[in-house]
Amino acid sequence: MAKKQRLTKQEKWENANREFVDSVVGLSIQDLNGKLSTLSKNMEEVREGYEAAMQPGKPLKEAVAEVAQLKGPFNDAKKLLRSKTKYVYSLLKEKGGQ
Numbered sequence: 001m002a003k004k005q006r007l008t009k010q011e012k013w014e015n016a017n018r019e020f021v022d023s024v025v026g027l028s029i030q031d032l033n034g035k036l037s038t039l040s041k042n043m044e045e046v047r048e049g050y051e052a053a054m055q056p057g058k059p060l061k062e063a064v065a066e067v068a069q070l071k072g073p074f075n076d077a078k079k080l081l082r083s084k085t086k087y088v089y090s091l092l093k094e095k096g097g098q
Helices: 009-016 018-024 029-053 060-094
Strands: none
Touching: 009 018, 009 060, 018 060, 029 060
16 A cells, blocks of 8 residues: 655645635736735735724723734634745746746
8 A cells, every 4th residue: 555645835825825825826926926015915904904093092901802813813824824925935936037
């Protein structure tokens, strides 16, 4: 019985994000650069949303309880956007781009 071949981190990420991978894998270098710009803008929007959600003015007890709930979606979005950006960079590198 043959051993199963282990997937690399990138292969695992590609499998988990197949829709995104399919949407960018065939893009030209110019289009990949445009995608990076869009992802960067999306990341900034997530940061701004997070900062707005963390404005002072709420009682400390409530804020402490809410912080965990508020951070979760923002952290998830940032993590996904970072991984998408990293993937586009790897595609650019494979295609001889910047």
